[in-house]
Amino acid sequence: MTDDTKGRNPAAAPLALGRKVRGLSDRALAWVFIAPTIFLLLAINIFPLIWTVWLSLTNYRANRLNAEVKWVGLRNYERILTDPDIWYSMQATAHFLIWTLVLQVLIGFGLAYLINRKFKGNDLWTTIIVLPMMLSPAVVGNFWTFLYQPQIGLFNYVIAFFTGADPASFSMIGDVNLAPWAIVIVDTWMWTPFVMLICLAGLRSIPDSIYEAAECDRASAWRQFWTITIPMALPFLMLAVLFRGIENFKMFDLVVQLTGGGPGSITELTSINLKREAFEKWRTGFASAYAVILFVTVFGLASIYVKALNKVKER
Amino acid sequence: MSSFSVTEPSKGQKWFAGIVVVVYALVTLMPLVWIIATGFKSPADAIAYPPKIVYEPTLEGYVNLFTTRTRMTPEALEEIGPPQTWYDRIVRRYDMVISGPSRYGERFLNSIIIGFGSTFLSIFLGTLAAYAFSRYRVPLKDDLMFFILSTRMMPPIAVAIPIFLMFRQLGLSDTHLGMILLYTAVNLSLSVWLLKGFIDEIPIEYEEAALIDGYTRFQAFYKVVLPQATTGIASTAIFCLIFSWNEYAFAVLLTSGTAQTAPPFIPTIIGVGKDWPAVAAGTTLFLVPVMVFTILLRKHLLRGITFGAVRK
Numbered sequence: 001m002t003d004d005t006k007g008r009n010p011a012a013a014p015l016a017l018g019r020k021v022r023g024l025s026d027r028a029l030a031w032v033f034i035a036p037t038i039f040l041l042l043a044i045n046i047f048p049l050i051w052t053v054w055l056s057l058t059n060y061r062a063n064r065l066n067a068e069v070k071w072v073g074l075r076n077y078e079r080i081l082t083d084p085d086i087w088y089s090m091q092a093t094a095h096f097l098i099w100t101l102v103l104q105v106l107i108g109f110g111l112a113y114l115i116n117r118k119f120k121g122n123d124l125w126t127t128i129i130v131l132p133m134m135l136s137p138a139v140v141g142n143f144w145t146f147l148y149q150p151q152i153g154l155f156n157y158v159i160a161f162f163t164g165a166d167p168a169s170f171s172m173i174g175d176v177n178l179a180p181w182a183i184v185i186v187d188t189w190m191w192t193p194f195v196m197l198i199c200l201a202g203l204r205s206i207p208d209s210i211y212e213a214a215e216c217d218r219a220s221a222w223r224q225f226w227t228i229t230i231p232m233a234l235p236f237l238m239l240a241v242l243f244r245g246i247e248n249f250k251m252f253d254l255v256v257q258l259t260g261g262g263p264g265s266i267t268e269l270t271s272i273n274l275k276r277e278a279f280e281k282w283r284t285g286f287a288s289a290y291a292v293i294l295f296v297t298v299f300g301l302a303s304i305y306v307k308a309l310n311k312v313k314e315r
Numbered sequence: 316m317s318s319f320s321v322t323e324p325s326k327g328q329k330w331f332a333g334i335v336v337v338v339y340a341l342v343t344l345m346p347l348v349w350i351i352a353t354g355f356k357s358p359a360d361a362i363a364y365p366p367k368i369v370y371e372p373t374l375e376g377y378v379n380l381f382t383t384r385t386r387m388t389p390e391a392l393e394e395i396g397p398p399q400t401w402y403d404r405i406v407r408r409y410d411m412v413i414s415g416p417s418r419y420g421e422r423f424l425n426s427i428i429i430g431f432g433s434t435f436l437s438i439f440l441g442t443l444a445a446y447a448f449s450r451y452r453v454p455l456k457d458d459l460m461f462f463i464l465s466t467r468m469m470p471p472i473a474v475a476i477p478i479f480l481m482f483r484q485l486g487l488s489d490t491h492l493g494m495i496l497l498y499t500a501v502n503l504s505l506s507v508w509l510l511k512g513f514i515d516e517i518p519i520e521y522e523e524a525a526l527i528d529g530y531t532r533f534q535a536f537y538k539v540v541l542p543q544a545t546t547g548i549a550s551t552a553i554f555c556l557i558f559s560w561n562e563y564a565f566a567v568l569l570t571s572g573t574a575q576t577a578p579p580f581i582p583t584i585i586g587v588g589k590d591w592p593a594v595a596a597g598t599t600l601f602l603v604p605v606m607v608f609t610i611l612l613r614k615h616l617l618r619g620i621t622f623g624a625v626r627k
Contacts, residue, residue: 026451029532033447037440037503044500045466048477117324119333127613128340134609135602138563142582143350143598146591152362154349211321250470253563257582271472278476279568291473298468
């Protein structure tokens with residue numbers, strides 16, 4: 001914008017001078033353009049993060065404004081790492097994470113592979129498959145509780161129809177053994193399309209000429225699949241796993257609406273557990289330490305993974 | 316198997332692939348169709364066993380969604396006289412009268428205001444930043460870009476505590492402005508990254524030509540780059556809008572009344588009466604716009620999803 005005040009007269013300004021003036025204002029302009037973004041991110045992301053770290057070293061409770069805030073050092077961290085409930089949440093999260101990733105990668109890649117056979121109307125059907133991932137996870141979680149109702153729920157009815165079991169005899173979200181799978185099923189229904197789309201981009205990026213060369217060499221379909229398709233699509237597949245992994249590690253909305261962490265605390269993933277500590281028990285300091293641990297874990301795992309991903313890409 | 320070819324799939328392969336994909340798509344669609352259908356059922360039909368596929372459609376769910384009702388004694392009903400409108404007639408079947416509008420309309424409006432407000436802001440700021448990152452030599456560019464991206468890895472609940480405290484301090488709790496700023500900050504990382512990709516694709520020669528023609532940098536940006544980037548901006552905007560529209564964690568923690576959006580409100584519709592059709596109606600109204608959007612704009616959206624992923 002600083003440039004606006006300077007001459008708008010091309011004929012009068014020699015090009016060399018113009019460059020110089022522009023060069024100066026370029027830099028100013030760049031900062032004018034970038035600053036608001038950086039400022040907002042600092043204010044709403046970084047500053048809160050630093051505040052979280054500070055809070056994690058205190059015994060602050062957000063519902064007691066006048067209580068004295070005491071510095072407790074690393075005691076919150078110590079208590080978290082020795083808390084069996086929190087380790088239990090970590091296990092529940094790991095179960096959820098691993099199974100959703102396995103199912104989504106297998107189904108997503110399979111679908112992408114089939115869609116890449118370019119049958120008629122494949123883009124219309126792709127769009128239909130993509131629909132669930134566009135929806136609000138909390139609202140989706142909420143309406144799946146209806147589908148999971150014993151007896152009247154559509155899910156139970158369909159399962160009963162195919163297995164002959166009594167649809168009133170099992171409750172996906174009320175049963176301790178079934179609830180961890182109930183959340184895996186809904187997440188897979190919702191997010192397989194994401195993995196599928198990225199795999200599809202990967203498959204479409206493989207040049208036809210490679211396959212044609214392989215065909216000339218009489219390479220079998222099986223061999224082509226393992227020596228061309230998989231290695232060339234692998235970076236994309238790994239990227240999809242990274243994104244889903246980060247998202248599902250943070251998982252909150254879908255599961256909180258679906259099971260609320262229950263029955264008991266069987267499906268209480270770390271984010272749900274954290275929300276309880278922070279906004280129901282109001283142990284702000286403790287919860288902040290918990291948040292820091294989760295953030296460091298995601299960040300650490302993601303960085304290691306990205307290193308591995310870059311190695312695969314370099315090959 | 317010797318006839319197998321990846322580049323030119325045979326007819327049989329196409330048929331097989333097509334059938335599997337179509338079956339998967341139909342199974343995927345079933346829960347959505349079911350919830351839309353439930354919105355037009357009566358409460359009794361909604362919980363019927365076996366689940367009813369053929370039923371008499373009614374707008375009861377929608378009436379219940381938008382109104383609050385009170386039960387009245389037959390004598391009191393007698394006094395009011397016969398129902399005047401079609402929706403009165405529906406609730407009168409249960410000896411009830413409409414006592415006022417429900418909160419759903421307000422919440423839906425909040426979703427629209429906050430969704431569009433934050434989308435506008437994140438596109439505005441994102442375009443400026445993306446342009447600067449794409450065209451200028453910014454010191455520490457890669458670090459700044461990574462910084463912007465890394466803000467996305469934070470679990471919402473982790474930053475929710477200080478944001479909650481900060482908003483309480485600044486008087487932003489449960490306000491539209493607070494939610495708009497928050498969603499803008501969350502969306503910015505995506506919008507800067509996506510938009511930078513789109514702007515990178517616009518040949519720099521166009522601007523150079525404009526500069527030689529005597530445009531200032533700002534004019535060149537405004538008159539040359541922006542029109543070229545419209546498609547990219549539009550698809551990025553849709554992503555931001557969908558995110559804000561769908562967001563739940565911040566909404567449920569930071570809003571409770573005036574600025575509450577629909578996602579934290581919809582689960583509360585069920586109430587004690589287990590009014591599934593009303594929940595389904597609320598869900599349908601909230602989800603269908605996104606579905607229609609997705610189908611209409613599929614080309615841009617699908618490109619955007621993979622593009623955002625693949626570019627990084």
